Amino acid sequence: MSSYLIRGVRVLGREWTDLLLRDGVVAETGPGLDPSGAQVIEADGLVALPGLVDLHTHLREPGREDAETVETGSRAAALGGYTAVCAMANTSPVADTAGVVEQVWRLGREAGLVDVQPIGAVTVGLAGERLAELGAMAASAAAVRIFSDDGFCVADPRLMRRALEYVKAFDGIIAQHAEEPRLTEGAQMHEGEVSTRLGLTGWPAVAEEAIIARDVLLAEHVGSRVHVCHLSTAGSVDIVRQAKARGVRVTAEVTPHHLLLTDELAASYDPVFKVNPPLRTAADVTALRAALAEGVIDIVATDHAPHAVEDKECEWAYARPGMVGLETALSVVLSTGALHRDGEPDWDLIAERMSRAPARIAGLAAHGHDPAPGAPANLTLVDPAARRVVDPGELASRSRNTPYAGTELPGRIVATFLHGRPTVLDGKAVK
Amino acid sequence: MIKHLLSGADLDAETATLILDTAAEMATLAGREVKKLPTLRGRTVVNLFYEDSTRTRISFEAAAKRLSADVINFSAKGSSVSKGESLKDTALTLQAMGADAVVIRHPASGAPHRLANWIDGSVVNAGDGTHEHPTQALLDAYTMRSRLGRLAGLHVAVVGDVLHSRVARSNVLLLSTLGAKVTLVGPPTLIPVDIATALAPGVQVSYDLDAVLPTADVVMMLRVQRERMADSYFPSAREYARRYGLDAPRMRRLAEHAIVMHPGPMNRGMEIAAEVADSPRSTIVEQVANGVSVRMAVLYLLLGGRGAGAAQ
Ligand SMILES: [Zn+2]
Numbered sequence: 148m149s150s151y152l153i154r155g156v157r158v159l160g161r162e163w164t165d166l167l168l169r170d171g172v173v174a175e176t177g178p179g180l181d182p183s184g185a186q187v188i189e190a191d192g193l194v195a196l197p198g199l200v201d202l203h204t205h206l207r208e209p210g211r212e213d214a215e216t217v218e219t220g221s222r223a224a225a226l227g228g229y230t231a232v233c234a235m236a237n238t239s240p241v242a243d244t245a246g247v248v249e250q251v252w253r254l255g256r257e258a259g260l261v262d263v264q265p266i267g268a269v270t271v272g273l274a275g276e277r278l279a280e281l282g283a284m285a286a287s288a289a290a291v292r293i294f295s296d297d298g299f300c301v302a303d304p305r306l307m308r309r310a311l312e313y314v315k316a317f318d319g320i321i322a323q324h325a326e327e328p329r330l331t332e333g334a335q336m337h338e339g340e341v342s343t344r345l346g347l348t349g350w351p352a353v354a355e356e357a358i359i360a361r362d363v364l365l366a367e368h369v370g371s372r373v374h375v376c377h378l379s380t381a382g383s384v385d386i387v388r389q390a391k392a393r394g395v396r397v398t399a400e401v402t403p404h405h406l407l408l409t410d411e412l413a414a415s416y417d418p419v420f421k422v423n424p425p426l427r428t429a430a431d432v433t434a435l436r437a438a439l440a441e442g443v444i445d446i447v448a449t450d451h452a453p454h455a456v457e458d459k460e461c462e463w464a465y466a467r468p469g470m471v472g473l474e475t476a477l478s479v480v481l482s483t484g485a486l487h488r489d490g491e492p493d494w495d496l497i498a499e500r501m502s503r504a505p506a507r508i509a510g511l512a513a514h515g516h517d518p519a520p521g522a523p524a525n526l527t528l529v530d531p532a533a534r535r536v537v538d539p540g541e542l543a544s545r546s547r548n549t550p551y552a553g554t555e556l557p558g559r560i561v562a563t564f565l566h567g568r569p570t571v572l573d574g575k576a577v578k
Numbered sequence: 579m580i581k582h583l584l585s586g587a588d589l590d591a592e593t594a595t596l597i598l599d600t601a602a603e604m605a606t607l608a609g610r611e612v613k614k615l616p617t618l619r620g621r622t623v624v625n626l627f628y629e630d631s632t633r634t635r636i637s638f639e640a641a642a643k644r645l646s647a648d649v650i651n652f653s654a655k656g657s658s659v660s661k662g663e664s665l666k667d668t669a670l671t672l673q674a675m676g677a678d679a680v681v682i683r684h685p686a687s688g689a690p691h692r693l694a695n696w697i698d699g700s701v702v703n704a705g706d707g708t709h710e711h712p713t714q715a716l717l718d719a720y721t722m723r724s725r726l727g728r729l730a731g732l733h734v735a736v737v738g739d740v741l742h743s744r745v746a747r748s749n750v751l752l753l754s755t756l757g758a759k760v761t762l763v764g765p766p767t768l769i770p771v772d773i774a775t776a777l778a779p780g781v782q783v784s785y786d787l788d789a790v791l792p793t794a795d796v797v798m799m800l801r802v803q804r805e806r807m808a809d810s811y812f813p814s815a816r817e818y819a820r821r822y823g824l825d826a827p828r829m830r831r832l833a834e835h836a837i838v839m840h841p842g843p844m845n846r847g848m849e850i851a852a853e854v855a856d857s858p859r860s861t862i863v864e865q866v867a868n869g870v871s872v873r874m875a876v877l878y879l880l881l882g883g884r885g886a887g888a889a890q
Contacts, residue, residue, distance in 0.1 A: 346709030
C-alpha cells in the first residue's frame with residue numbers, strides 16, 4: 148500500500164508538522180519526517196481536520212438516480228471534506244429491510260470515496276404504522292445503528308416509544324424528523340410575518356417543538372437515545388437544553404443552511420430556498436449559532452437533499468423541499484462565525500461538531516479521530532484563506548439545487564484522505 | 579412605469595394614482611358609441627388561467643379588446659407538474675409567440691413571480707393562490723374614490739377570511755399606500771399571524787365587527803368558503819354569519835355615507851345578507867364595471883402608454 152507524507156500541515160490549526168500516512172493509518176507525525184518511499188504532498192500551512200462526518204445525507208439511490216447516486220453523492224461528500232456519510236432511508240424502495248441497507252452499503256464500498264453508513268427506516272415504507280425489521284438491519288453487513296423515517300415524523304407517540312425501546316437491544320438510536328404533521332398540513336415555509344406577506348401556508352415552530360418536547364420525555368421515560376434531526380428553532384434549543392440538563396440522552400443536529408439563511412429568501416418564490424424544516428427567522432439563526440457553539444446542539448449535519456431540475460424549476464408550492472449541501476457545508480459554517488473564537492475559526496471546536504461528535508453518535512469507530520500516530524487516516528486539508536464563489540454548474544453532485552449560487556464563501560477543501568488514500572487532491576476528486 | 583404588476587407593493591402612490599386617473603379616462607369610453615381605442619393594436623395579450631374564474635377572465639379580455647389588442651385565452655386548468663406542461667415550458671411557448679403581456683391566474687402563490695423570470699413581456703397577476711390580486715385592489719380603490727371622493731383618511735374595514743384572501747392582502751398594501759386606514763376583522767383563526775406588521779404599518783386587527791362598523795367609511799366583505807368549517811376555522815356557517823356576517827341590523831350601525839363592497843362571488847346569507855347586497859350602499863355591480871376600466875388602464879400603462887391624456 149502506498150504511503151503519503153503530508154508536509155507542513157497545521158493539525159487543528161496548531162503549529163506546522165508533517166503527517167505520514169501508511170497502511171490506512173497515521174503512522175508518524177512531527178516536523179521533518181523522512182519522505183523516502185512516500186508520495187509527498189506539500190500542505191504549506193493548510194489546516195488538517197479529522198475527516199468530516201455527515202449524519203444526514205440523502206443519496207437518492209436506489210430510486211432517484213437522476214437526482215443523485217451513491218457514487219456522485221460520495222464524490223460531493225469527499226470534495227466537501229467528508230470521509231463518512233450516513234445515508235437516509237427515504238429511497239425507493241425505502242431502506243426498511245436488510246436487503247436495501249446492504250445494497251446501499253455495498254454501493255458505497257464500490258464507489259470508495261467515503262464510508263457510506265446506511266440509516267434504516269423506523270417504520271415499514273416510512274408509513275408510520277408498524278416497525279420495520281430494525282434488528283435485521285442492525286445485524287446485516289451494513290450494521291445499522293441509526294434509524295429514521297426522515298422526510299416524515301414518527302408522529303404516533305406509542306410507535307415512537309416502542310421504537311426508542313426496541314433499539315436499546317443493539318445500542319441503536321432513533322433520529323427524529325420532528326414535525327407534528329397535523330400542524331404542518333400544506334405548509335410551505337416558516338409561519339410568520341413573511342409567510343403572511345407571501346400568502347404561503349405556514350409551518351409553525353411549535354410543530355417542531357411539540358414533537359421534540361414529547362420525544363425527550365419519551366426517551367427519558369424509557370431510558371433510550373434520541374437524536375433530533377435538523378433542529379431549526381430557538382424554542383427547540385430551549386427544550387433540548389433543559390432535557391440535557393436533566394440527563395436525557397438526547398443529541399441534536401443543525402444544518403448549515405439553518406445557520407445562515409432566513410425565511411426572507413422565500414420572497415423570491417424561488418424554490419431553491421424551499422426546505423423542510425423551513426428557513427426560519429434571524430432570531431432563530433442567532434439562537435442556533437449560539438446553541439451550536441455552546442454544545443446544546445451537538446453537530447452540524449448537511450441534510451444534503453439533491454433534486455432534479457424539474458422538481459425545483461416550478462411554482463413554490465409544487466417544488467420538493469431540500470438543498471444540496473455537502474460541498475459547501477464547511478464553508479457555510481465558517482462564514483457564519485458560529486464556531487469562531489476571537490474572530491478566528493476554532494478548529495478544535497469545528498472538528499468536534501463536524502467530525503468527532505457525529506462519529507460518536509453514529510458509532511463510526513474509524514472516524515472522528517484527530518490525525519495522531521495510530522489513528523485511522525481519515526482526514527481533510529482545508530485552506531482557510533481561500534474564498535470561492537459557488538457555481539452550481541461546478542458541483543460534483545448530480546443536482547444543482549444549491550441556495551448559495553453566486554455567493555462568495557470562505558475556505559476550500561484542498562485534499563481528503565479516506566483510509567490513507569486520497570479521494571481529493573488539489574481540490575479535485577481523484578476518481 | 580413598472581414593467582409587471584405582481585403585487586400591491588409594486589405600486590407607489592404616484593403610480594397607483596396614475597392608474598386610477600387613467601381608468602377614469604377609460605371609463606368615459608363606455609359612454610361612447612365606439613368603445614374601442616386603437617392603442618394596443620398589434621400587441622398580444624395572453625390570458626393564462628390555471629383556475630376557473632370566468633368573471634376575472636372576461637374582465638381582462640374586455641379590457642384588452644377595447645384597447646384593440648389581440649387576445650389569446652390559454653386555459654391551463656387541470657395542468658400540473660405531474661401531468662401536462664410545466665409553467666416554465668408554457669412560459670417558453672408564450673415567449674416564442676411574442677406575448678407582450680401575460681395575465682395569469684394561478685392557484686399557487688408566487689406563480690406570477692416565477693413567470694416574470696421566464697418571459698420578456700409584462701406579467702399581470704390576476705390572482706395567485708392566497709397571495710395577491712392587485713387589479714382587484716385597484717378596482718376597489720377606484721370604486722371607493724368614485725363613491726366617496728377620496729382615499730386618504732378613509733377607514734376601511736376588511737371583514738372575513740383574511741387568511742386565505744388574496745384580495746385582502748392587495749387591498750391592505752394599496753390602501754395603506756394611498757393613505758387609507760385599514761382594520762382587518764374576522765375570527766382569530768382566519769387572521770394570519772403577524773398581519774399587523776407583515777404588510778404595512780398601522781394596520782389594525784379586530785375580532786369584533788360591531789365595534790368597528792360605526793367608524794368605517796367602507797366595509798369590504800370577503801368571501802368565506804363553507805368548507806373552512808370542516809377544518810375548524812369556525813364551528814358552523816350559522817355561528818359565522820351571526821358573529822361576522824353583514825346583515826340589515828348591522829348595516830344600520832354604519833355611518834350615513836358608508837359603502838359596502840364585496841369582490842364576489844358572494845355567499846348570500848353567509849358573509850352578507852341579501853338585503854345588504856342589494857341595498858343602495860352596495861357597490862357590487864359598480865365594482866364589476868370598474869374592473870374593466872381599471873384593467874384597461876393597467877394594460878395600457880404597462881404596455882407603454884404615457885398617461886391619462888394619451889387615452890383620448
Ligand atoms: Zn428531515
